[in-house]
Amino acid sequence: DAGVIQSPRHEVTEMGQEVTLRCKPISGHDYLFWYRQTMMRGLELLIYFNNNVPIDDSGMPEDRFSAKMPNASFSTLKIQPSEPRDSAVYFCASSLYPDSPKETQYFGPGTRLLVL
């Protein structure tokens, strides 16, 4: 398996623009997670899905952020409009629950977002 695939790997955009990050989870995994990594807060969980249904979006910072999972093999995280404080590395992860070891998540390589 190719692992979790994220695109793009790098994104530079201007404030106010729409940004769409994409994720393809590992085939057969039924959980998908979106994280944001910053120096101050480390890895923050933004939202996660189970069987394509959003379960917990309490980590989504504000209404400018939205996420969808139209099918088991694809998810998007959209920021509209983007702001400089959204600059971070965004990770997608997937898991098969229960798994061994329990609750191990497999991460993609991340998308490094810079909003100017």
Added chain:
Amino acid sequence: DQQVKQNSPSLSVQEGRISILNCDYTNSMFDYFLWYKKYPAEGPTFLISISSIKDKNEDGRFTVFLNKSAKHLSLHIVPSQPGDSAVYFCAASANQGGKLIFGQGTELSVKP
């Protein structure tokens, strides 16, 4: 509010010596703890885990210790190798369908 805290942003250790990375948590409902390792430009990868019914789990050079009364866990790496240089994240779960809460990470540098 940070439920999982790694208070040391960085740690430097000499090759061959022991590395000890610490993690504290506040939520008494956490019942499973994990350590992830992250190299630059890569996603975190699972390293080792421990259930709350245990106080120690060992895997090769890596050992995780859990002190539930203190709400504290630590990762020991013995002996440390230059290839261990990475950011280490502590994570915890409260049996919420796979949801993990991560700490801020500790950057370990192992010098030859």
